[in-house]
Amino acid sequence: MASRRWLKLSTVVLAASLVLSACGGGSSSGSTANTPTTGSNGNASGGEAPKEVSFTIGYATGDPATKKAIADTVQRFMEANPHIKIKDISETSSAAYLDWLKTKDAVGEFPDLVEMRDTEVFADAGKIVELPSDLLELFNDPPKVDGKVWNAPMQVNSPQGIIYSKKAYEEAGITELPKTYDEFIEIQEKLKASGISPIVVGGKDIFHMGFWVNKFLIDQVYANDPDWNSKRTAKQVSFTDANVVQAMTDYKELFQNYVDKGWLSTGDNQTASFLVTGKAAQLYSGTWMFTQIAEADPNFEFGFYAIPDREGKVNVIGLPSPAGWSISTEASEDMDKVEAIKQFIRYFFEPENYSLYLASINAIPSTKEQVSYESSEQMKVVLELMADPNVKKSLAINNWWGENQIPPQFRNWYYKLLQELVVKDGDVLEYMKQADTEYDNEVKANAM
């Protein structure tokens, strides 16, 4: 059923791309929705002037394309609805998004409308409220936490994979994409031999570590056992189990042999320039990078593929998870504010506006209503992966919820431990024992 839906979606996107390329306006965005909706709450009717309302908005700004796409939508909304002022309090800092959000809460500046990623944590803390029921109709069965919908999902989780320089592959004599993980490693050897750094990693930003770590965890752990996290919490499985150790051994060997030397000093936002300037041949990341790379060098030719596992199976991120726009509890107590926020959410997801956002970051729509935009060659691969029933869909370690939610503080700690594993050439089994101890401590601490 799901695959049929993805097939349908990809067909719509592909069809749109054909229609638009036929129009051939030379526009870089090529969107069907270049003239966004002008909003719905002007005071042109001649009635009473609408009441002035303002609310704050906060979202993750680590990815410049996403930041710009949201900021543009906010700007257009305010132009169309002059009586509603949205104060964008998002900041690009060296801190992780959760740290920033927590700091904002500590100083009494928790955003009224917030991009929520750790939904269960903030819902349990009473910081956010359920999504108003009249907004639920916008989405296709959004994920529930404790039987409630807390977010307006901004997009569907989409697969991550290798973004590669076609020129570097050609120069290294690589003519075929890998069908197994071992073939992928052979490609790394060829790239290395050709004199280019095979892989760039933005390890300075801790979230970037998750791309690779979760690739290996999904292949070895979550693809076979989606409930592994809950079993780990119940101490039925361990980080020292053979499958996790194998995943982390693969990760360590890849990083030690094929990743650019300065990976711990490289920020996520520098990775695109590494690729287009030929300093590295590949980047493992998500669809949001396509725009960044194309903007960094419109003539740069790149491709995308998901790395298969040793048996040739393909497992990718692609299940829904509870994340998206949430309304703060404090804002929910002011009905004017709630109405204004609801108006913004509806505006955000109107196809004309939503398509611009999706096109900016190459995302997959979460709405019931079909949204189309011109998809790139790389995005078509992503859509094919999502539509392919043989491709197993999964989630990153920290995106599971309910019984499968990990202690929220564990993710960053684990990624840091894995950085240390590589730079200190540590023993994987010993490091995984540390992971077990820390996980149990955090579960215990959170239960107190």
Add this chain to the structure above:
Amino acid sequence: MAVSAANSDNAYTAAKKKKKWQSYALFFILPSFILYTLFVIVPTIGSVYYSFTSWDGISADVRFIGLANFVEIWNSPRVHNALQNTLILTISLVVLENLFAILLAMLVDKVRWLSNLFRSIFYFPTLLSGIVMGFVWAMMLNYNFGVVNQLLAKIGLGAFTVDWLGDPRFAMLAILLSTVWKGAGYYMIIYLAGLQGIPQELNEAASIDGANGWQQFRHITFPLLAGSVTVCMVLSMISALKIFDQIAVMTDGGPGFETETLTYLIYKVGFGELRQGFGTALAMVLFFIILIITVFQVKILQKREVEM
């Protein structure tokens, strides 16, 4: 008799005036006292309570868990690692900052021309914000684009280029050097004031007696700088124990946990890992560490001042 009465009256009036002045003084002090109480004393007392809770920092649910946080601190390898990093950094910073500060102060004290310019140049890094300084150093030390590696490559030492902030062998050193560069100028001013208070005749007399430069420094200058040494050692020690900005900007405590200090750990667990109670307990531990070290340090250094 009449004189005595007049004196008594004057004394009474003076005492009355004094008393009146004191009440006015209280009136002026009150606003600051209220603000200080509200924003320093009350949160400090409050944090004592929170250190015995499992509060996550965002929910209204604050559960008392007794000494559990302190037991975890005692047993946690991560805390031990942060404490070890803090102590290494503190000892190194106290020694290096004071050493460079004394050298700079002596240089500026001796130089005949442009002494004000040199003072300004050496003092200038102190005026920079730790965050800004951290960003600049992080850019300079960046493996791929940093000026340090580019310079090494240009002069034919490309083999020596390393990831200064990503290599566990160099990350702490990079933090140390950048902090010394920023802090030495401040202590230089204190030492300079101390140096200028030393009578010139003592060095002249020693010189006539045949003492060389090192002997003059060892037996005259350094002992007479004892007061400045006490102040600078205590200040640099407290500032080193609280180091945060440089770590946050330059390494984020990494690679891995290699440069994670106690203050940075307090921030990470308190804000990033949703464990405000545990973070507050750690802050309490750090408070007592600073208190104990400072008391010992002042006692030892003051004893040394007297001996000298």
